[in-house]
Amino acid sequence: MKQRWSIARAVSFAMMAAIVTTTAFSTARAEPAPLPDKPFAEHRIALQLSDSDPKKQSLVISVAFNLLKLYDPDKVAIEVVAFGPGIELLFPDNPNRKLIESLVAQGVKFDICLNTVDTIERETGKRPPYIPAATPVQVGVGQILSLTENGYTLVRP
Secondary structure (H helix, E strand, O other), X not given: OHHHHHHHHHHHHHHXXXXXXXHHHHHHOOOOOOOOOOOOOOEEEEEEEOOOOHHHHHHHHHHHHHHHHHOOHHHEEEEXXXXXXXXXXXXXXXXXXXXXXXXXXXXXXXXXXXXXXHHHHHHHOOOOOOOOOEEEEOOHHXXXXXXXXXXXXXXXX
């Protein structure tokens, strides 16, 4: 009888350990990207910007404006994900700031990678400022992955 009781306790303990482990792993996974604020969007585009080249920055902005012209702004969800040198697009002194603010007013979302911001701060001792319209995400590439897993098409102009 005593042996059965200890086996039952061991099995019970093992089951509880499995539940705790499963719960820990399921909460450690990255959460999927939230659905866009545009519930009627028929098209979802993620634009990657990982380059500080002004021509590429202008191209990303141009692509976003062209998509808004082609589709009703309520029918297209556009998210620009900036990481690495691409975050310079979202610095307050960037000459494209007014265009970015215009796009944000039309529902385009601009994400800035906090890993890149943290790296710059570590290397320079100064945290780079970015515009209030930028949405901080912890990992830019992770955000792209979440977006593509949630139906966005990735475009790297």
